[in-house]
Amino acid sequence: MHKPPIKPAPKARIGLYSIGLEAYWSQFPGLRERLAGYGKFLESRISAHCDVYNFGIVDNEAKGREAGEWFNHHHVDLIFCHSATYCTSSAILPIHQICSKPVIVLNLQPAARIDYDRTTTGEWLAHCGACPVPEISNAFNRAGIAFRVVNGLLGLTETPAASLANEQTAERAEAIRAWKEIEEWIEAAAAVRTLRQSRFGFLGNTYSGMLDMYSDFTMLQAQLGIHIEILEMCDLDRLLRTVTDQEIEEKLKETKNMFAIGGDASSDPIAQMPTEEQLYWSCKVAAAQEKLVREYRLDALAYYYHGAPGGEYEMLQSGFILGHSLLTARGIPCAGEGDLKTAAAMKICDTLGKGGSFSEIVVVDYEDQTIVLGHDGPFHAAISDDKPILRGMGLYHGKQGAGISVEAKVRSGPVTTLNVTQTGDGRLKLIISEGESTNGPIMRIGNTQTPVRFRSEPDAYMESWFKEAPTHHCALSAGHNARLFQKVGELLNCRHVTL
Structure with a gap:
């Protein structure tokens, strides 16, 4: 057997937050909690590979500024922006103007297909994470902020009680591919942290x-x-x-x-x-x-x-x-x-x-x-x-x-x-x-x-x-x-x- 490493490599420190529009919470009771649950799932799965700092939901410009300072405080190497539902780009841009670490937008839809016959507006909003990504991309580009987007399925193993669609997507190729991409970004961040130390x-x-x-x-x-x-x-x-x-x-x-x-x-x-x-x-x-x-x-x-x-x-x-x-x-x-x-x-x-x-x-x-x-x-x-x-x-x-x-x-x-x-x-x-x-x-x-x-x-x-x-x-x-x-x-x- 080979001897263990003389100096084990440090883990990556990954920032995570989810986005949403503050106006939705009073209009659609339970939506905020549902989206926060998706964020917790991401946190749990990502934490198998690194140290995760989950700010929670950013839904206005003030929260964005708070999140940017919070990520700086925790010295993160990389930030995942979970595009959970629509959010104005004005709430998101300040995060990355304050914290200059690389950003990866996670456009991960909970279900492969919504239930068209039964879906309500509140239900649809829980699945429309792709909606704000073009707006976010444009804002980042004009602000000179480099970014990448991971598209695919969230990869849940169980459907939340609040959902009208089948959200068990862990075995689908779109989820497997997305998670491989996420894990590669985490590995790369760990390599860069190690190099810089x-x-x-x-x-x-x-x-x-x-x-x-x-x-x-x-x-x-x-x-x-x-x-x-x-x-x-x-x-x-x-x-x-x-x-x-x-x-x-x-x-x-x-x-x-x-x-x-x-x-x-x-x-x-x-x-x-x-x-x-x-x-x-x-x-x-x-x-x-x-x-x-x-x-x-x-x-x-x-x-x-x-x-x-x-x-x-x-x-x-x-x-x-x-x-x-x-x-x-x-x-x-x-x-x-x-x-x-x-x-x-x-x-x-x-x-x-x-x-x-x-x-x-x-x-x-x-x-x-x-x-x-x-x-x-x-x-x-x-x-x-x-x-x-x-x-x-x-x-x-x-x-x-x-x-x-x-x-x-x-x-x-x-x-x-x-x-x-x-x-x-x-x-x-x-x-x-x-x-x-x-x-x-x-x-x-x-x-x-x-x-x-x-x-x-x-x-x-x-x-x-x-x-x-x-x-x-x-x-x-x-x-x-x-x-x-x-x-x-x-x-x-x-x-x-x-x-």
Whole structure:
């Protein structure tokens, strides 16, 4: 069994309110209470995924201002506006002028069909949630307030006593689809909250010459909300000197539980069975890496250091890959070559429970029509098709030193890549691609590799991908997650494109 996360992610804080017209309450007794009941149903169901702050019914401009201040007080990440019946937009606009958090309008009708023969005006008003949505949309647009609308059915399992229609709609496709959308917005809000509370370590430097990965730390904090803690190799070296034999033994047990110890690779003379000395050293470094994460309260890490040939820090970095893979498996994504933007992509994927393994293009297989994605760095064991294999590397290609590396493949099935890049105007952009991980062959060279078949043939796919000017690394996640990643982009106010 894998160990629990070092730092569990916080829940999203979701604001909720329902709308109605104050004049209706005296005209149609019981209507307000019925609509409040629908709001309570929403609160109950949403609270399974997050912390909910339900203001109740907003039915005039004064209530709207009160609600805006209330949502600010509770520091919500996202607000759901439940369009329960008609309401003037003048009551709703102040909420979002006061509280600037993103807003999703829930146009969820209680019944699939009203009882036309028996329906009264009061009954109809309990079903006319779509009526004010165009007016609300126009007001938001003219006020410069971004919004999205979820349409569908409420999804009740029982019909309220006051209703003349059948409101048991939980099994209907329109309810299932709407609730999937709602849950995705909640997940995305949790990912953004986590990101904005995260401390990213930057250990060492960026691989020299990789211009796509150079980024302004202030720009990253401004757009993502992350704090970047600049770390030195001497910080890690200091902690390495405190590692005990017992801590090394514990890391060795953790390693053998998570990884298979590979033998010599028949095809590549530099990929051999790890020696006892390499395992011992990597486990000692791994113990120091965990101490570093705990001392600096890190949520993610970007790292790279080559060190002087034969120097102590070259030896120290030679043990990095094992420990960073162990940390990645425990909710602390680690991105090699100093790539902070891909560390952010990995953190988004990991927070959403989708993995997120450090990858780049390895090679194209035109016979299988796949693109192999992988790297010589950390791997996310939670999405592996089998136990990842540890191999002893005679050298790290393109880098100094030698040591243990990970050979692994993301499990077969749906996958999604998430690339966080930076455009010429200094803005971050998400590039998203869905595909299928296949059971095609991989090289036995001590690197992570996953053959992925995208929705267009390799050359066409690469043409569209390269046109978006990506960073050359990406996070490879399990599942088809494009809609989810798009929502994260929306909540971050970050441009995004899905290939």
